[in-house]
Amino acid sequence: MSTAHSAAAPPPQVSRTAILIMLAIGPEERHGYAIMQEVARITDGATRLGPGGVYTTIRRLLEDGLIEESDERPDPEMDDQRRRYYRLTGLGRTVVAAEARRLQSLVAAAKPWALEAR
Amino acid sequence: MTSAAGGNDRLYRGLLRLYPADYRAQFSDQMVQLFTDHKREVGATRAWLRAPIDVITTAVGEHLRRNRTVAHSMTVAPTPVTRLLGLVGLLGGASLLAAFVVDIPNDANYIRLFVFGIGGLTVVTAIHLRQRQRSPGLALVGAIPALVFGTWMFVMELLVIGREPPVFGGTFGWVFFWASIASWLGYAWFGVVTFLLHQVTRIGAAALVVGSLLGILGIDRLGLASSTEPTIWNTVALTGVFLHGLAWVILGLDVAFRRRPAPPTASA
Numbered sequence: 001m002s003t004a005h006s007a008a009a010p011p012p013q014v015s016r017t018a019i020l021i022m023l024a025i026g027p028e029e030r031h032g033y034a035i036m037q038e039v040a041r042i043t044d045g046a047t048r049l050g051p052g053g054v055y056t057t058i059r060r061l062l063e064d065g066l067i068e069e070s071d072e073r074p075d076p077e078m079d080d081q082r083r084r085y086y087r088l089t090g091l092g093r094t095v096v097a098a099e100a101r102r103l104q105s106l107v108a109a110a111k112p113w114a115l116e117a118r
Numbered sequence: 119m120t121s122a123a124g125g126n127d128r129l130y131r132g133l134l135r136l137y138p139a140d141y142r143a144q145f146s147d148q149m150v151q152l153f154t155d156h157k158r159e160v161g162a163t164r165a166w167l168r169a170p171i172d173v174i175t176t177a178v179g180e181h182l183r184r185n186r187t188v189a190h191s192m193t194v195a196p197t198p199v200t201r202l203l204g205l206v207g208l209l210g211g212a213s214l215l216a217a218f219v220v221d222i223p224n225d226a227n228y229i230r231l232f233v234f235g236i237g238g239l240t241v242v243t244a245i246h247l248r249q250r251q252r253s254p255g256l257a258l259v260g261a262i263p264a265l266v267f268g269t270w271m272f273v274m275e276l277l278v279i280g281r282e283p284p285v286f287g288g289t290f291g292w293v294f295f296w297a298s299i300a301s302w303l304g305y306a307w308f309g310v311v312t313f314l315l316h317q318v319t320r321i322g323a324a325a326l327v328v329g330s331l332l333g334i335l336g337i338d339r340l341g342l343a344s345s346t347e348p349t350i351w352n353t354v355a356l357t358g359v360f361l362h363g364l365a366w367v368i369l370g371l372d373v374a375f376r377r378r379p380a381p382p383t384a385s386a
Binding site: 036050051052053055058059080082084 | 141144145147148149151152153155156168169171172173175176177179180
Protein backbone atom coordinates (compact mmCIF):
# COMPACT_ATOMS: atom_id res chain seq x y z
CA MET A 1 0.00 0.00 0.00
CA SER A 2 1.22 3.48 -0.78
CA THR A 3 2.17 5.59 2.20
CA ALA A 4 2.24 8.85 0.31
CA HIS A 5 0.06 10.53 2.95
CA SER A 6 0.03 9.95 6.66
CA ALA A 7 -3.20 9.96 8.63
CA ALA A 8 -2.40 13.45 9.96
CA ALA A 9 -1.84 15.00 6.54
CA PRO A 10 -4.74 16.84 4.88
CA PRO A 11 -6.41 14.82 2.09
CA PRO A 12 -4.97 15.64 -1.35
CA GLN A 13 -6.88 17.79 -3.82
CA VAL A 14 -8.29 15.56 -6.53
CA SER A 15 -9.73 16.30 -9.95
CA ARG A 16 -13.25 15.51 -11.13
CA THR A 17 -11.86 12.67 -13.24
CA ALA A 18 -10.11 11.25 -10.18
CA ILE A 19 -13.34 11.35 -8.19
CA LEU A 20 -15.20 9.61 -11.04
CA ILE A 21 -12.56 6.88 -11.20
CA MET A 22 -12.69 6.34 -7.44
CA LEU A 23 -16.49 6.18 -7.61
CA ALA A 24 -16.20 3.71 -10.49
CA ILE A 25 -13.88 1.48 -8.47
CA GLY A 26 -16.29 1.68 -5.52
CA PRO A 27 -16.09 -0.97 -2.81
CA GLU A 28 -14.78 -3.58 -5.24
CA GLU A 29 -11.61 -4.21 -7.22
CA ARG A 30 -11.68 -3.19 -10.88
CA HIS A 31 -9.28 -3.24 -13.82
CA GLY A 32 -8.79 -0.36 -16.27
CA TYR A 33 -11.39 -1.37 -18.82
CA ALA A 34 -14.04 -2.00 -16.17
CA ILE A 35 -13.25 1.42 -14.70
CA MET A 36 -13.62 3.06 -18.13
CA GLN A 37 -17.00 1.38 -18.68
CA GLU A 38 -18.23 2.21 -15.20
CA VAL A 39 -17.32 5.90 -15.55
CA ALA A 40 -19.33 6.04 -18.78
CA ARG A 41 -22.24 4.29 -17.05
CA ILE A 42 -22.43 6.45 -13.92
CA THR A 43 -22.23 9.65 -16.00
CA ASP A 44 -24.84 8.44 -18.52
CA GLY A 45 -22.17 8.50 -21.21
CA ALA A 46 -21.31 12.16 -20.62
CA THR A 47 -17.73 11.28 -19.66
CA ARG A 48 -15.91 8.73 -21.79
CA LEU A 49 -12.31 8.32 -20.77
CA GLY A 50 -9.63 6.89 -23.05
CA PRO A 51 -6.76 4.67 -21.90
CA GLY A 52 -4.55 7.74 -21.41
CA GLY A 53 -7.13 9.50 -19.25
CA VAL A 54 -7.69 6.38 -17.16
CA TYR A 55 -4.07 5.47 -16.49
CA THR A 56 -2.58 8.95 -16.00
CA THR A 57 -5.28 9.50 -13.36
CA ILE A 58 -4.69 6.06 -11.84
CA ARG A 59 -1.00 6.93 -11.55
CA ARG A 60 -1.77 10.09 -9.59
CA LEU A 61 -4.23 8.25 -7.35
CA LEU A 62 -1.59 5.59 -6.66
CA GLU A 63 0.99 8.25 -5.80
CA ASP A 64 -1.46 10.05 -3.54
CA GLY A 65 -2.27 6.80 -1.76
CA LEU A 66 -5.96 6.98 -2.66
CA ILE A 67 -6.00 3.65 -4.50
CA GLU A 68 -3.72 0.63 -4.51
CA GLU A 69 -3.06 -2.28 -6.80
CA SER A 70 -4.51 -5.56 -5.71
CA ASP A 71 -2.01 -8.41 -5.19
CA GLU A 72 -4.56 -10.99 -6.27
CA ARG A 73 -4.74 -12.13 -9.88
CA PRO A 74 -7.94 -13.34 -11.56
CA ASP A 75 -8.56 -17.00 -12.29
CA PRO A 76 -6.88 -17.55 -15.71
CA GLU A 77 -10.03 -19.30 -16.93
CA MET A 78 -12.17 -16.31 -15.97
CA ASP A 79 -9.99 -13.38 -17.02
CA ASP A 80 -6.64 -12.33 -18.50
CA GLN A 81 -3.97 -12.66 -15.82
CA ARG A 82 -2.07 -9.68 -17.20
CA ARG A 83 -4.80 -7.36 -15.99
CA ARG A 84 -4.08 -5.24 -12.95
CA TYR A 85 -6.89 -4.64 -10.48
CA TYR A 86 -7.20 -1.53 -8.33
CA ARG A 87 -9.08 -0.84 -5.08
CA LEU A 88 -9.66 2.15 -2.82
CA THR A 89 -7.48 2.67 0.23
CA GLY A 90 -8.85 3.95 3.53
CA LEU A 91 -7.77 7.47 2.57
CA GLY A 92 -9.43 7.05 -0.82
CA ARG A 93 -12.74 6.09 0.82
CA THR A 94 -12.47 9.13 3.11
CA VAL A 95 -11.88 11.48 0.18
CA VAL A 96 -14.76 10.03 -1.86
CA ALA A 97 -17.09 10.20 1.15
CA ALA A 98 -16.13 13.85 1.78
CA GLU A 99 -16.78 14.73 -1.85
CA ALA A 100 -20.11 12.88 -1.83
CA ARG A 101 -21.19 14.76 1.32
CA ARG A 102 -20.16 18.05 -0.25
CA LEU A 103 -22.24 17.34 -3.35
CA GLN A 104 -25.15 16.10 -1.22
CA SER A 105 -25.26 19.33 0.77
CA LEU A 106 -25.03 21.29 -2.46
CA VAL A 107 -28.01 19.42 -3.91
CA ALA A 108 -29.93 19.87 -0.66
CA ALA A 109 -29.29 23.61 -0.79
CA ALA A 110 -30.37 23.87 -4.41
CA LYS A 111 -33.58 25.86 -4.86
CA PRO A 112 -36.46 24.43 -6.91
CA TRP A 113 -35.96 27.08 -9.59
CA ALA A 114 -32.32 26.01 -10.00
CA LEU A 115 -33.33 22.39 -10.58
CA GLU A 116 -36.09 23.31 -13.03
CA ALA A 117 -34.20 25.94 -15.01
CA ARG A 118 -33.15 24.99 -18.54
CA MET B 119 -5.22 -12.36 -32.93
CA THR B 120 -5.56 -11.38 -36.59
CA SER B 121 -2.73 -9.56 -38.34
CA ALA B 122 -4.89 -6.41 -38.62
CA ALA B 123 -5.61 -6.48 -34.91
CA GLY B 124 -1.93 -7.09 -34.20
CA GLY B 125 -1.03 -4.17 -36.47
CA ASN B 126 -3.46 -1.90 -34.62
CA ASP B 127 -1.98 -2.87 -31.29
CA ARG B 128 1.59 -2.38 -32.51
CA LEU B 129 0.67 1.03 -33.89
CA TYR B 130 -0.97 1.97 -30.61
CA ARG B 131 2.04 0.73 -28.67
CA GLY B 132 4.22 2.90 -30.92
CA LEU B 133 2.04 5.91 -30.10
CA LEU B 134 2.66 5.27 -26.41
CA ARG B 135 6.32 6.21 -26.97
CA LEU B 136 5.14 9.78 -26.52
CA TYR B 137 4.90 9.12 -22.77
CA PRO B 138 7.93 9.40 -20.46
CA ALA B 139 9.89 6.15 -20.16
CA ASP B 140 8.98 5.50 -16.52
CA TYR B 141 5.28 5.94 -17.25
CA ARG B 142 5.50 3.53 -20.21
CA ALA B 143 7.33 0.94 -18.13
CA GLN B 144 4.50 0.98 -15.60
CA PHE B 145 1.40 1.31 -17.77
CA SER B 146 1.98 0.62 -21.46
CA ASP B 147 0.94 -3.07 -21.28
CA GLN B 148 -2.23 -2.15 -19.41
CA MET B 149 -3.03 0.65 -21.86
CA VAL B 150 -2.60 -1.65 -24.86
CA GLN B 151 -4.84 -4.19 -23.13
CA LEU B 152 -7.48 -1.53 -22.52
CA PHE B 153 -7.22 -0.28 -26.10
CA THR B 154 -7.65 -3.86 -27.37
CA ASP B 155 -10.71 -4.40 -25.17
CA HIS B 156 -12.22 -1.10 -26.30
CA LYS B 157 -11.47 -1.87 -29.96
CA ARG B 158 -13.18 -5.23 -29.61
CA GLU B 159 -16.29 -3.51 -28.27
CA VAL B 160 -16.63 -0.49 -30.57
CA GLY B 161 -14.53 -1.44 -33.61
CA ALA B 162 -11.09 -0.29 -34.73
CA THR B 163 -12.29 2.87 -36.49
CA ARG B 164 -14.12 4.28 -33.48
CA ALA B 165 -11.33 3.24 -31.12
CA TRP B 166 -8.79 5.10 -33.28
CA LEU B 167 -10.98 8.21 -33.57
CA ARG B 168 -10.13 9.30 -30.05
CA ALA B 169 -6.89 7.44 -29.36
CA PRO B 170 -4.38 9.99 -30.79
CA ILE B 171 -5.90 12.96 -28.96
CA ASP B 172 -6.23 10.95 -25.76
CA VAL B 173 -2.58 9.91 -25.90
CA ILE B 174 -1.15 13.27 -27.01
CA THR B 175 -2.98 15.37 -24.43
CA THR B 176 -2.24 13.05 -21.52
CA ALA B 177 1.37 12.49 -22.65
CA VAL B 178 1.99 16.25 -22.67
CA GLY B 179 0.48 16.40 -19.18
CA GLU B 180 2.79 13.62 -17.98
CA HIS B 181 5.85 15.39 -19.39
CA LEU B 182 4.89 18.68 -17.75
CA ARG B 183 4.31 16.91 -14.48
CA ARG B 184 7.57 15.03 -14.75
CA ASN B 185 9.45 18.24 -15.45
CA ARG B 186 8.12 19.69 -12.24
CA THR B 187 9.30 16.76 -10.16
CA VAL B 188 12.53 15.65 -11.83
CA ALA B 189 15.56 15.83 -9.58
CA HIS B 190 18.43 17.93 -10.82
CA SER B 191 21.01 16.87 -8.29
CA MET B 192 22.93 14.58 -10.65
CA THR B 193 24.52 16.44 -13.55
CA VAL B 194 26.83 15.58 -16.43
CA ALA B 195 28.95 17.83 -18.67
CA PRO B 196 28.15 18.26 -22.40
CA THR B 197 29.99 15.92 -24.76
CA PRO B 198 32.56 17.37 -27.22
CA VAL B 199 30.13 16.80 -30.11
CA THR B 200 27.35 18.64 -28.29
CA ARG B 201 29.73 21.47 -27.44
CA LEU B 202 30.71 21.83 -31.09
CA LEU B 203 27.10 21.77 -32.32
CA GLY B 204 26.11 24.29 -29.66
CA LEU B 205 28.94 26.64 -30.60
CA VAL B 206 27.98 26.53 -34.30
CA GLY B 207 24.40 27.32 -33.29
CA LEU B 208 25.62 30.17 -31.11
CA LEU B 209 27.54 31.53 -34.10
CA GLY B 210 24.42 31.19 -36.30
CA GLY B 211 22.30 33.15 -33.83
CA ALA B 212 25.00 35.77 -33.44
CA SER B 213 25.22 36.17 -37.23
CA LEU B 214 21.50 36.91 -37.34
CA LEU B 215 21.72 39.42 -34.49
CA ALA B 216 24.73 41.08 -36.12
CA ALA B 217 22.48 42.43 -38.87
CA PHE B 218 20.69 44.51 -36.21
CA VAL B 219 23.95 46.09 -35.10
CA VAL B 220 26.04 46.66 -38.22
CA ASP B 221 25.22 47.23 -41.88
CA ILE B 222 26.24 44.05 -43.66
CA PRO B 223 27.25 44.27 -47.35
CA ASN B 224 25.24 42.12 -49.75
CA ASP B 225 28.08 39.67 -50.47
CA ALA B 226 28.70 39.10 -46.79
CA ASN B 227 24.97 38.73 -46.28
CA TYR B 228 25.03 35.38 -48.08
CA ILE B 229 27.73 34.14 -45.75
CA ARG B 230 25.61 35.35 -42.85
CA LEU B 231 22.57 33.46 -44.17
CA PHE B 232 24.73 30.36 -44.62
CA VAL B 233 26.08 30.54 -41.05
CA PHE B 234 22.60 31.22 -39.70
CA GLY B 235 21.05 28.29 -41.61
CA ILE B 236 23.72 25.86 -40.45
CA GLY B 237 23.49 27.24 -36.91
CA GLY B 238 19.77 26.56 -36.63
CA LEU B 239 20.14 22.99 -37.85
CA THR B 240 23.07 22.20 -35.54
CA VAL B 241 21.32 23.55 -32.44
CA VAL B 242 18.23 21.50 -33.25
CA THR B 243 20.45 18.42 -33.62
CA ALA B 244 22.31 19.10 -30.37
CA ILE B 245 19.10 19.66 -28.40
CA HIS B 246 17.50 16.61 -29.99
CA LEU B 247 20.42 14.43 -28.85
CA ARG B 248 19.73 15.59 -25.33
CA GLN B 249 15.93 15.38 -25.51
CA ARG B 250 15.83 11.87 -26.93
CA GLN B 251 17.32 10.56 -23.70
CA ARG B 252 14.26 11.83 -21.88
CA SER B 253 11.54 10.97 -24.40
CA PRO B 254 12.67 9.45 -27.73
CA GLY B 255 9.25 9.60 -29.42
CA LEU B 256 8.32 13.17 -28.54
CA ALA B 257 11.88 14.38 -29.20
CA LEU B 258 11.78 12.90 -32.71
CA VAL B 259 8.33 14.30 -33.47
CA GLY B 260 9.64 17.69 -32.38
CA ALA B 261 12.91 17.64 -34.31
CA ILE B 262 11.92 16.16 -37.68
CA PRO B 263 9.84 19.11 -39.00
CA ALA B 264 12.52 21.61 -37.92
CA LEU B 265 15.32 19.60 -39.54
CA VAL B 266 13.44 18.80 -42.77
CA PHE B 267 11.97 22.26 -43.34
CA GLY B 268 15.09 24.00 -42.04
CA THR B 269 17.18 22.05 -44.57
CA TRP B 270 14.69 22.92 -47.32
CA MET B 271 15.02 26.63 -46.51
CA PHE B 272 18.79 26.32 -46.24
CA VAL B 273 18.99 24.76 -49.73
CA MET B 274 16.78 27.52 -51.12
CA GLU B 275 19.10 30.13 -49.61
CA LEU B 276 22.10 28.45 -51.23
CA LEU B 277 20.33 28.69 -54.60
CA VAL B 278 20.19 32.48 -54.45
CA ILE B 279 23.84 33.11 -53.57
CA GLY B 280 25.10 35.83 -55.90
CA ARG B 281 21.67 37.03 -56.97
CA GLU B 282 20.72 40.67 -56.86
CA PRO B 283 17.94 41.60 -54.41
CA PRO B 284 15.11 40.86 -54.12
CA VAL B 285 16.57 37.38 -53.88
CA PHE B 286 13.35 35.64 -52.86
CA GLY B 287 11.36 36.64 -55.93
CA GLY B 288 11.35 35.32 -59.49
CA THR B 289 11.25 31.67 -60.50
CA PHE B 290 11.54 30.27 -57.01
CA GLY B 291 9.27 32.86 -55.41
CA TRP B 292 6.48 30.56 -54.30
CA VAL B 293 8.86 27.76 -53.40
CA PHE B 294 10.67 30.25 -51.17
CA PHE B 295 7.37 31.35 -49.72
CA TRP B 296 6.40 27.84 -48.66
CA ALA B 297 9.92 26.98 -47.55
CA SER B 298 9.88 30.07 -45.31
CA ILE B 299 6.47 29.27 -43.84
CA ALA B 300 7.43 25.63 -43.26
CA SER B 301 10.79 26.40 -41.66
CA TRP B 302 9.37 29.08 -39.33
CA LEU B 303 6.57 26.72 -38.27
CA GLY B 304 9.00 23.80 -37.95
CA TYR B 305 11.22 25.81 -35.60
CA ALA B 306 8.20 27.09 -33.64
CA TRP B 307 7.00 23.51 -33.15
CA PHE B 308 10.49 22.43 -32.09
CA GLY B 309 10.44 25.28 -29.57
CA VAL B 310 7.13 24.02 -28.15
CA VAL B 311 8.49 20.48 -27.72
CA THR B 312 11.75 21.81 -26.28
CA PHE B 313 9.78 23.90 -23.79
CA LEU B 314 7.75 20.86 -22.74
CA LEU B 315 10.70 18.49 -22.38
CA HIS B 316 12.70 21.11 -20.46
CA GLN B 317 16.14 19.68 -21.16
CA VAL B 318 17.48 23.15 -21.95
CA THR B 319 16.50 26.59 -20.70
CA ARG B 320 12.86 27.40 -21.28
CA ILE B 321 13.72 31.04 -21.92
CA GLY B 322 15.48 29.99 -25.14
CA ALA B 323 12.63 27.67 -26.11
CA ALA B 324 10.02 30.37 -25.51
CA ALA B 325 12.06 32.90 -27.51
CA LEU B 326 12.23 30.39 -30.34
CA VAL B 327 8.46 29.84 -30.37
CA VAL B 328 7.52 33.53 -30.20
CA GLY B 329 10.31 34.61 -32.55
CA SER B 330 9.45 32.01 -35.17
CA LEU B 331 5.73 32.81 -35.14
CA LEU B 332 6.33 36.56 -35.36
CA GLY B 333 8.95 36.02 -38.05
CA ILE B 334 6.29 34.57 -40.34
CA LEU B 335 4.59 37.97 -40.44
CA GLY B 336 7.58 39.44 -42.26
CA ILE B 337 7.30 37.19 -45.31
CA ASP B 338 6.85 39.50 -48.32
CA ARG B 339 4.12 37.54 -50.04
CA LEU B 340 1.82 37.76 -47.03
CA GLY B 341 1.59 41.47 -47.80
CA LEU B 342 1.80 42.61 -44.16
CA ALA B 343 5.35 43.93 -43.99
CA SER B 344 6.55 46.20 -46.78
CA SER B 345 10.09 46.91 -47.97
CA THR B 346 9.10 50.33 -49.35
CA GLU B 347 6.72 51.71 -46.72
CA PRO B 348 7.45 50.04 -43.35
CA THR B 349 4.38 49.31 -41.24
CA ILE B 350 3.84 48.07 -37.70
CA TRP B 351 4.16 44.55 -39.12
CA ASN B 352 7.76 45.29 -40.11
CA THR B 353 8.53 46.07 -36.48
CA VAL B 354 6.67 43.00 -35.25
CA ALA B 355 8.40 40.73 -37.77
CA LEU B 356 11.83 42.21 -37.02
CA THR B 357 11.21 41.64 -33.32
CA GLY B 358 10.45 38.03 -34.22
CA VAL B 359 13.65 37.68 -36.23
CA PHE B 360 15.63 39.21 -33.35
CA LEU B 361 14.06 36.80 -30.85
CA HIS B 362 14.76 33.92 -33.21
CA GLY B 363 18.46 34.81 -33.37
CA LEU B 364 18.54 35.39 -29.63
CA ALA B 365 17.00 31.94 -29.13
CA TRP B 366 19.82 30.25 -31.05
CA VAL B 367 22.39 32.17 -29.00
CA ILE B 368 20.75 31.21 -25.68
CA LEU B 369 20.15 27.60 -26.70
CA GLY B 370 23.64 27.31 -28.26
CA LEU B 371 25.22 28.58 -25.03
CA ASP B 372 23.09 26.19 -23.00
CA VAL B 373 23.92 23.02 -24.93
CA ALA B 374 27.60 23.98 -25.30
CA PHE B 375 28.39 24.93 -21.72
CA ARG B 376 25.71 24.15 -19.17
CA ARG B 377 25.87 20.92 -17.23
CA ARG B 378 22.64 18.99 -17.45
CA PRO B 379 20.73 16.51 -15.28
CA ALA B 380 21.93 12.96 -15.70
CA PRO B 381 19.76 10.92 -18.10
CA PRO B 382 17.25 8.61 -16.43
CA THR B 383 18.47 5.17 -15.49
CA ALA B 384 17.05 2.05 -17.17
CA SER B 385 14.44 1.68 -14.47
CA ALA B 386 13.22 5.26 -14.75
